[in-house]
Amino acid sequence: MRTRWRASHVLAHQDGHHALLRGGEVVWEDEVIVHVGQHYDGHVDADVDLGDSLVLPGLIDLDALTDIDHLVLDSWTTPERADGLQWSLDYFQNRRRDVFTPQERATIREYALVQLALHGITTYMPIASEIHSSWAEPFDELVGMAETSRRIGLRGYLGPAYRSGVNVAPPGGGRDVAFDEERGREGLRDAVRFLDHAAELSDPLVTGVLLPCRIETLTEQLMRETADIARQRDVLVRLHSLQGLLERELVQRQHGATPLEMLDRTGLLGTRLLVPHGLVVDRHPQVHGEDRGDLATLAEAGVSIVHCPQTSLRYGAVLRSFGAYKQAGINLCLGTDSFPPDLIRGMDLGVHIAKVLDGRMDAAPAEDYLDAATLGGARALGRSDLGRLEPGAQADLVAFRIDDIRDGVLDDPVRTFLLNGTARQATHSVVAGNPVLSDSQIPGVDLEDLRARAQGLFEKMRAAYSERDLLRRPAAELFPPTYPDFT
Numbered sequence: 020m021r022t023r024w025r026a027s028h029v030l031a032h033q034d035g036h037h038a039l040l041r042g043g044e045v046v047w048e049d050e051v052i053v054h055v056g057q058h059y060d061g062h063v064d065a066d067v068d069l070g071d072s073l074v075l076p077g078l079i080d081l082d083a084l085t086d087i088d089h090l091v092l093d094s095w096t097t098p099e100r101a102d103g104l105q106w107s108l109d110y111f112q113n114r115r116r117d118v119f120t121p122q123e124r125a126t127i128r129e130y131a132l133v134q135l136a137l138h139g140i141t142t143y144m145p146i147a148s149e150i151h152s153s154w155a156e157p158f159d160e161l162v163g164m165a166e167t168s169r170r171i172g173l174r175g176y177l178g179p180a181y182r183s184g185v186n187v188a189p190p191g192g193g194r195d196v197a198f199d200e201e202r203g204r205e206g207l208r209d210a211v212r213f214l215d216h217a218a219e220l221s222d223p224l225v226t227g228v229l230l231p232c233r234i235e236t237l238t239e240q241l242m243r244e245t246a247d248i249a250r251q252r253d254v255l256v257r258l259h260s261l262q263g264l265l266e267r268e269l270v271q272r273q274h275g276a277t278p279l280e281m282l283d284r285t286g287l288l289g290t291r292l293l294v295p296h297g298l299v300v301d302r303h304p305q306v307h308g309e310d311r312g313d314l315a316t317l318a319e320a321g322v323s324i325v326h327c328p329q330t331s332l333r334y335g336a337v338l339r340s341f342g343a344y345k346q347a348g349i350n351l352c353l354g355t356d357s358f359p360p361d362l363i364r365g366m367d368l369g370v371h372i373a374k375v376l377d378g379r380m381d382a383a384p385a386e387d388y389l390d391a392a393t394l395g396g397a398r399a400l401g402r403s404d405l406g407r408l409e410p411g412a413q414a415d416l417v418a419f420r421i422d423d424i425r426d427g428v429l430d431d432p433v434r435t436f437l438l439n440g441t442a443r444q445a446t447h448s449v450v451a452g453n454p455v456l457s458d459s460q461i462p463g464v465d466l467e468d469l470r471a472r473a474q475g476l477f478e479k480m481r482a483a484y485s486e487r488d489l490l491r492r493p494a495a496e497l498f499p500p501t502y503p504d505f506t
Contacts, residue, residue, distance in 0.1 A: 077141025077415030079396025082354025181206025
């Protein structure tokens with residue numbers, strides 16, 4: 020089947036970089052783009068006029084929230100309540116459990132994947148909190164998630180998250196990691212089993228990857244085994260690391276080495292490694308405050324940094340800086356890692372954070388961030404057929420309306436959209452040539468019903484924090500309202 024989209028603006032690809040096409044057309048046959056330009060005169064089976072829209076390559080989110088949001092609960096807490104959001108040691112040793120049933124977890128996954136699609140994301144690598152699970156992510160849960168993802172039509176790089184330990188709040192205060200090494204080994208076995216499952220599916224929309232949890236929750240042996248399997252199977256690894264000062268302290272306490280040294284020691288730097296956040300390296304002001312070679316080490320190893328500007332800022336952290344990492348030769352891609360999964364808002368925040376950090380208005384222009392959300396993500400995945408609109412590429416594309424008077428007057432459509440718009444303006448998307456989002460709706464999904472079910476599960480998740488809290492405080496005390504109720 021041959022389909023054509025027509026729009027006022029298309030971000031095409033030409034001579035190795037994006038180029039803006041005004042009054043453009045994109046034509047694809049089955050899953051492959053066959054024409055990008057103007058005045059296509061061949062036969063088409065379906066012709067869609069998108070009017071005043073900006074058509075972009077499908078957005079790639081490599082730290083995509085596949086959970087009901089927790090950031091609304093933990094990004095504003097006071098020091099007195101912060102430990103209540105971690106597992107107590109007693110909960111770890113005696114009472115840990117799954118807060119949700121498998122069916123409820125499936126609903127959460129569907130809710131999250133629908134959110135990604137509604138915000139114009141076409142390719143994703145998932146991240147979910149383990150705090151409301153008895154440990155991490157079981158094999159069966161990811162099998163079900165893969166089926167949901169296939170039904171919606173997204174392109175997923177999937178695998179169950181696994182870990183050897185969990186962050187806990189010990190009775191004496193502070194923070195530590197409690198370990199259950201057998202659960203870590205079991206999790207890795209599930210991860211390998213899922214690699215086999217994904218291969219057996221033989222579906223180009225499902226690719227198996229290794230997704231160990233945060234670096235401080237892994238034993239050295241589990242890191243080494245992950246690296247060995249990644250090299251043997253030639254699969255991607257994503258590991259949250261270099262993301263916080265507490266992580267650095269815990270890793271040095273456990274291993275006598277920095278997180279970056281552990282990536283090297285265990286062989287993970289020799290894999291196809293993605294590192295979400297990557298904030299705490301030698302140039303961080305609370306480490307050395309100067310470049311002593313960490314960025315060069317990451318660049319030489321071919322590590323991709325998954326920059327999540329919106330989430331980092333909400334937790335009071337920033338990447339120092341986008342321009343410095345890019346200049347060092349590091350591949351930068353983007354992630355959301357929180358709700359809303361709005362890469363457009365994230366790009367806008369990132370552009371302005373870079374201005375403050377580097378003291379230059381042009382520190383990280385809009386086009387650099389859009390390149391990261393498309394070409395950078397494609398490089399991280401090793402997929403030269405993604406992230407671009409040109410003949411021969413995969414037909415992964417998304418359209419955003421840019422005709423709303425509330426967005427103001429239109430100058431350069433890309434810059435104006437990133438400054439004034441949001442990903443909620445997505446109206447249409449296709450993945451491998453198949454429609455995912457049509458007229459701002461996802462065929463076959465009752466959004467109102469899904470919203471109501473997700474709200475109920477969020478309330479259940481919120482209430483369960485009390486049983487994990489060292490002091491067993493009620494949810495109303497852990498999460499007080501902004502203002503008291505009117506009486």
